[in-house]
Amino acid sequence: MPVVKAEFNPRYEALICLLRASEALWNASRIFFAQWRLGPSQFNVLKILHDAPDGCTQAELSRALLVHRSNITGLLNRLEKRKLLERRDSKTDRRAYRVVLTAAGRRLVRRTLPHYHRAALAVWGRLSEKRVRQIVSEFGQVSRDAEQAVRPFSNQPKHART
Template sequence: MNNTQDLPWDNPRFRNWVSVARACHAVERALGAALQPLDLKPAQLDVLMNLHRHPGMSQHELARRLLVGRSNITMLLPQLESRGLLRREGDEKDRRVLRLTLTEAGEALLQEALKVHTALIEKVMAAFSPSECDLVGEHMRRIVEVLKID
């Protein structure tokens, strides 16, 4: 960048995008702190939530939904499995595929974690009117669409 170009933080789009990124980071940190009493990290909560909503999904499908590499999932799953929160079972049609399901303990922990997560969301979104809340969601969905993320 040379001296004749505008600095990126002078651009409202850049400045506002940094605000979005900082807000996301702040929520992630707050969620991490709030989940500590449950001995759960936000990434682990994402796994539990997805397996609750889509029981029997494969590790590959889970990685794609969470927008992470399969190696990340491969590291997370043994931790959750050793705690008795999920099961990995072979697929009947393709032995290379492992299907993932929550255990009763996983479901119970998820219910507790969802109370924590919901309380944090309510705290953050209470700063907005219902129409502003809808607008925030609409803008975030548009970002996902522009980036073509599932």
């Protein structure tokens, strides 16, 4: 199977390891949520709306999920087609919608959530609380350093003219 040669650089290995772990978690959650015909991102949307009594605008959703505005459009279209949520015109901003769960959407989240928490515990249960706290604090730093390391490039013009 493995065609990837070792690099004898433990930090390089850690990078790969982290990415693999997150891929495994993502895949697992994809399989998990397929029970309810949901993708992980769809679940996230529903969960956020469930916690927001007055709904959200799409821009708020995109910030909460750390994804681009344009991504939210399609995500909501698919969920709206299934009548799990709806877009209502905002009373105060005629550019925006307020996105709210339907009763069916709310029921679905309530049914799903306990299963989800059980699964999360199964995944992390072996790590001690102490280790878990360490991970939380270290990874914040790693994330920030990643953004930092790449900042010199991130505002450069894409590539002038093709």
